[in-house]
Amino acid sequence: MSMKCFKLEQWGQPGVYTTAPRPTPGVNDVLVRVKAVGLCLSDVHMMHSQPGSDPYASVLEPGFILGHETAGVVEELGANVTDLKKGESVVVHHVQHCGHCEYCERGLEMHCTYYKRGDILVTRGSGQDGGLAEFVVVPRDELVSVGNDDPVRYAPLTDAGITAYSACMKFIPRLRPGDFAVVIGIGGLGSYGVQFIKMMSAARVIAVDTIPRRLEFAQKELGADFVVAAGPDAAEKIKAITEGRGVDGLVDFAGVDQTMRLAADVVRPRGFISVPGMGGGSVTLGWNKMATTAEFALSLGSSRKEMREVCQLAREGRLRIDMDKFSWDQIPEAYEKLEKGELSGRAVILVD
Structure with missing residues (x-):
């Protein structure tokens, strides 16, 4: 029996509609009937990747079903799945894990040595078949139940x-009252970043973006305390807002040369820079190039524990989830709008 799907067949080419065999669950697996799939800019980066290029085409083979933000309903249970x-x-x-390596034992599935390829992970939708299909097979311990809730609203949360x-x-956890935190890039991920910092700390949030409507949204709808337009004078504006002290925490969802340099320029001693953005940028760090004792980390993926916590916040109605919904036959159109920055929320494909 076959199913419809949307695949990345070749590097440097758009994804294509095709079919694939309907997967069969093993004894510890669950067959999920997909209801919604969020689209991510990393999908676009993969489709644009030239053969052999970093970080995807140098370590992964094409020919997989796209989509790593997947939510649905249980269709069939493996014999050992009883809950x-x-x-x-x-x-x-979407982060797969072996369960027995050093990192998995510590609850750090995003660093699983079995699924690591270079600087990235082989995940559903990136190297292995993802959710842009009618069905997907998932090990039970890589699922979180949301009961009778509509699974569609949870799709953007999964990545x-x-x-x-x-x-x-x-x-x-390091932020204290009076501290400042910066969120660079108020898109599909940055909008959540502003919410989490405001929700879980007493820090004042500075939102940075190149698009005026995103800055307005961050301040009026998400609760950012200050907004700064990205550009050559962004560092000076941030230093003025903080009265010269710099920022205590910064998350860069762009990860390009300019934003990483901005982060290093405004962080204060004992501050922390977290860079989940995979824009291909780099920055020179060292004496007089970043505050002493400040920390810098490339942030990769997430854990199941974190997914459960985010889903719980959503179930309690404490998280704003903005979506632009598209039908199955609008996948190319949705990717185009995503790439052009024309979306107001996360692009979500309804699989019906």
Whole structure:
């Protein structure tokens, strides 16, 4: 039996509609009927990747189903899965893990040595078949149940939400009243970053972006305390807002040369820079190039624990989830709008 799907067949080429065999669950797996899939800019980066180029085409083989933000309902249970029922809503943790390496034992599945390839992970939708299909098979321990809730609203959380959460939680516990935190890039991930910092700390948030409407949205709708237009004078504006002290936490969802340099220029001693953005940028760090004792980390992926926590915040109604919904036959159009920055929320494909 076959199913419809949307694949990346060749590097440097757009994804294509095609079919694939309907997967069969093993004894510890769940067959999920996909209801919604969020689209990510990393999908676009993969489709534009030339053969052999970093970070994707140098370590992954094409020919996989796209889509790593997946939510749906239980269609079929493996023989050993007894705590879920057919029709129950579930969200898929796209980060796969072996369960027995050093990092998995420590609850750091995003660093699983078995699935690591270069600087990235082989995940559903990136190297292995993802969610842009009618069905996907997932090990039980890579699912989180959301009961009878509509799974559609959870699709953007499975990467955009939890990647932002993981990146911000690297410094949120360190923030104190009176501190400043910067969020660079108020797009599909940055909008969650602003929310998490405001929700879970007493820090004052400075939102940075190149698009005026995103800055307005960050301040009026998400609660950012200050906004700064990205540009050559952004560092001076941030230093003025902080009265010269600099910022205590910063998350860069762009990850290009300019934003990483901005981060290093404004962080203060003992501050923390978290960079989940995979824009291909780099920055020179060293004496007089970043505050002494400040920390810098490239943030990769998330854990199942973090996914459960983000889903719980959503179930309690504490998280704003903005979506631009598209039908199955609008996948290319949705990717085009995503690439052009024309979306107001996360692009979500309804699979019906």
